[in-house]
Amino acid sequence: MEDFRLDGERRDGWLEPDDCSVHPAYPFRMSTRDLARFGLMFLRQGRWQDEQVIPANWVATSVLPLSDAGPRGGYGYMWWTERSGAGFPSVVLPAGSYSAQGVGGQYCLVIPSLDLVITHRVDTDIKGTEVNRFAFGRLLRLLLEARQPG
Numbered sequence: 001m002e003d004f005r006l007d008g009e010r011r012d013g014w015l016e017p018d019d020c021s022v023h024p025a026y027p028f029r030m031s032t033r034d035l036a037r038f039g040l041m042f043l044r045q046g047r048w049q050d051e052q053v054i055p056a057n058w059v060a061t062s063v064l065p066l067s068d069a070g071p072r073g074g075y076g077y078m079w080w081t082e083r084s085g086a087g088f089p090s091v092v093l094p095a096g097s098y099s100a101q102g103v104g105g106q107y108c109l110v111i112p113s114l115d116l117v118i119t120h121r122v123d124t125d126i127k128g129t130e131v132n133r134f135a136f137g138r139l140l141r142l143l144l145e146a147r148q149p150g
Contacts, residue, residue, distance in 0.1 A: 001038075003031035012148045039100075039108040039117035046089075063098040063110075072133075088137030091144065105131030109140070118143065 004012050017078035030038070042048065042063070046054030065074020065081040072081055073087040080099045085092035087099065099109040105122040118140070122131050 001030070001034040003034050004028070030106075032119050033104070035108045035121065036117055036119045039110045039119060042098075042109050043112060049064075063096075074089055088140055089134045090137040091141040092135070093140075094144075101133075104129060105136060107136055140143070 006013060013026060015024045016027055017024040024092055028150060040054060045056040046052055049058040062077035063079050063081055064076050065083045069075045069077045071086055072084040075081060080087060080101055081092040082097040087093040087097060094111050094113045096113055097108040097111045099107055101107055105120060107120040109118040122129055122135060
C-alpha cells in the first residue's frame with residue numbers, strides 16, 4: 001500500500017471498541033489506488049508482481065460464497081460474493097465475482113472472468129455523502145453493458 005499512513009500527520013487506521021464484542025473493530029481508510037491494488041492482488045490469486053503475498057488457496061477459499069446472503073449474493077471471508085448473478089441491485093454479476101464493501105459507498109469489485117477490478121470511493125468526511133448499493137448497481141450495469149460488443 002502506497003498511501004496508507006499511521007504517523008503523526010495522519011492515521012488511516014484505528015482501534016474502535018464496541019460494547020457488542022470483546023474484540024475491537026479496526027476501521028481503516030484506503031485510497032482508490034491502494035484499494036485497486038488490493039483487488040488486483042486478489043485477482044492474481046494473492047500475487048503481487050513476482051511475490052506470493054497471500055497463499056493462493058486462502059484467496060480461493062476466502063471468495064467462496066460460504067453463506068447465503070439472499071439478494072446480496074453470498075458471503076465468504078470478509079468478501080461479498082456473487083451467487084447466481086446476485087450481488088448488487090439492477091445488475092447480473094458474472095459468475096465468480098466478489099467485492100469488498102465499506103461505509104458510505106466504498107467498493108472494490110473483482111470480476112475474474114473479465115480480468116477486471118472496479119473500485120469506487122466516496123469522501124465520507126463530507127457529512128451525508130453516500131453512494132448506496134442501488135446506485136452502485138446501476139453504475140455497474142452501465143459499465144458492464146459498455147463492454148459488450150456492438
